[in-house]
Amino acid sequence: MLTRSFFAPLLVLLLLSVSNANSVQDTGCSLKSSTQKIVFVLDNYGARGDGKHDDTQALARAWNAACSSSRPAVLLVPKGKTYLLKAITLSGPCKSNIVFKVKGSLIAPSSMSAWSENDRRRWIFLQRVTGLTVNGGGTINGNGEMWWKNSCKTNKVLPCKEAPTALSFHLCNSLKVDNLKIVNSQQMHVSVQDCSNVHLARLTITAPGTSPNTDGIHITHSKYVQVRDCLIRTGDDCVSIENGTHNLHVTRVVCGPGHGISIGSLGDHESRAEVSRIYIDTVRLYGTTNGARIKTWQGGSGYAKDIVFQNMIMDNVQNPIIIDQNYCDSAKPCTKNQKSAVEVRNVVFKNIRGTTISRDAINLSCSKDLPCSGIALENIDLNLEGGKGGTESTCQNARWKKFGNVVPLPCKGKK
Ligand SMILES: *[C@@H]1O[C@H](CO)[C@@H](O)[C@H](O)[C@H]1NC(C)=O
Numbered sequence: 008m009l010t011r012s013f014f015a016p017l018l019v020l021l022l023l024s025v026s027n028a029n030s031v032q033d034t035g036c037s038l039k040s041s042t043q044k045i046v047f048v049l050d051n052y053g054a055r056g057d058g059k060h061d062d063t064q065a066l067a068r069a070w071n072a073a074c075s076s077s078r079p080a081v082l083l084v085p086k087g088k089t090y091l092l093k094a095i096t097l098s099g100p101c102k103s104n105i106v107f108k109v110k111g112s113l114i115a116p117s118s119m120s121a122w123s124e125n126d127r128r129r130w131i132f133l134q135r136v137t138g139l140t141v142n143g144g145g146t147i148n149g150n151g152e153m154w155w156k157n158s159c160k161t162n163k164v165l166p167c168k169e170a171p172t173a174l175s176f177h178l179c180n181s182l183k184v185d186n187l188k189i190v191n192s193q194q195m196h197v198s199v200q201d202c203s204n205v206h207l208a209r210l211t212i213t214a215p216g217t218s219p220n221t222d223g224i225h226i227t228h229s230k231y232v233q234v235r236d237c238l239i240r241t242g243d244d245c246v247s248i249e250n251g252t253h254n255l256h257v258t259r260v261v262c263g264p265g266h267g268i269s270i271g272s273l274g275d276h277e278s279r280a281e282v283s284r285i286y287i288d289t290v291r292l293y294g295t296t297n298g299a300r301i302k303t304w305q306g307g308s309g310y311a312k313d314i315v316f317q318n319m320i321m322d323n324v325q326n327p328i329i330i331d332q333n334y335c336d337s338a339k340p341c342t343k344n345q346k347s348a349v350e351v352r353n354v355v356f357k358n359i360r361g362t363t364i365s366r367d368a369i370n371l372s373c374s375k376d377l378p379c380s381g382i383a384l385e386n387i388d389l390n391l392e393g394g395k396g397g398t399e400s401t402c403q404n405a406r407w408k409k410f411g412n413v414v415p416l417p418c419k420g421k422k
């Protein structure tokens with residue numbers, strides 16, 4: 008049986024942490040415990056915080072002041088107020104460590120015309136900062152409804168165009184993002200690119216299940232990244248792990264709705280991809296399209312290796328365990344005899360149980376020329392939802408081993 012209480016401790020923790028953090032830090036800022044830090048309050052740089060006037064320039068000024076402080080700085084977004092921000096880039100290097108403490112709300116303009124036609128990819132963009140912490144228990148609201156309505160995924164006659172990522176980190180080392188709510192992003196919610204030594208914790212990320220391309224956390228070209236104690240309900244991947252990610256630990260995460268935990272797509276346009284040492288541990292998925300997925304394009308090269316998906320509980324997931332090493336689409340139709348593929352090697356699926364809405368609970372669809380190797384399936388119990396019966400598995404060109412009980416029996420289904 009599934010224990011619904013499995014994640015109750017996490018939820019309690021999330022709630023407690025929000026209230027604790029607020030009260031401790033309210034006093035913390037003005038008390039001695041943070042003597043060494045200078046606090047730069049956004050309101051002192053001309054921000055109105057009424058949700059109507061544009062506070063973008065005020066934030067830019069406050070950031071510049073904090074970033075040039077030789078003492079460790081806190082850039083404070085006060086509680087109880089809402090700051091309207093257009094696209095903004097906050098750049099380092101800074102003279103000292105910075106805490107960007109968001110206690111109030113940051114909100115994006117609702118209208119797409121606030122972005123220039125040729126730069127629509129970002130909303131809040133932080134780059135080249137070492138020793139940055141973003142926390143505070145506040146809300147970052149992408150106000151993305153207009154973007155979703157005008158997405159080519161929603162309205163097929165519209166051209167496909169880029170849409171902003173709510174919160175992007177680029178070239179940041181020693182980054183902590185903790186205790187924030189990130190909601191209704193225009194597109195991706197949080198992106199980590201070209202960063203190292205990253206801790207993302209206690210993030211609540213939500214957008215409607217129907218909102219297009221609203222990935223929760225997107226990681227690429229980054230190493231030594233931890234994601235823990237997050238609740239992610241969106242319209243796309245819960246966590247998407249892309250090219251150049253190494254040493255990633257994802258633990259105690261709740262997902263759904265959305266597309267689940269996904270490595271890839273890797274190797275599109277015949278490119279090289281490198282992903283390794285990925286640990287996904289203790290994840291609860293509700294009604295997601297995929298559970299544990301690895302997806303690579305036909306014709307790519309490189310590898311996705313040394314990957315563990317373990318301790319996952321799934322509720323009504325469509326494709327609980329899926330490797331698709333032969334991905335292709337109408338823009339680039341599949342060919343039978345692909346010469347090249349992204350190697351998929353040493354992948355463990357362990358302690359995974361729950362329910363699926365499609366019969367095919369395990370699908371290992373690998374390339375003929377470069378079969379998936381070192382696949383371990385251990386203690387798996389996946390059944391059709393509503394007690395509707397057993398499940399099946401399909402495998403092509405996969406070299407696997409089974410440990411313990413595995414339901415469905417691997418690779419016994421139709422070819
Ligand atoms: C993927 O990452 C590798 C190494 O980090 C790099 O050589 C390659 O160009 C990247 N591919 C793409 C499509 O960016």
Ligand SMILES: *[C@@H]1O[C@H](CO)[C@@H](O)[C@H](O)[C@H]1NC(C)=O
Binds near residue numbers: 331367370371372401
């Ligand atoms: C398995 O996955 C492959 C690739 O996504 C797909 O083409 C195939 O239909 C799937 N098989 C089943 C039985 O679902």
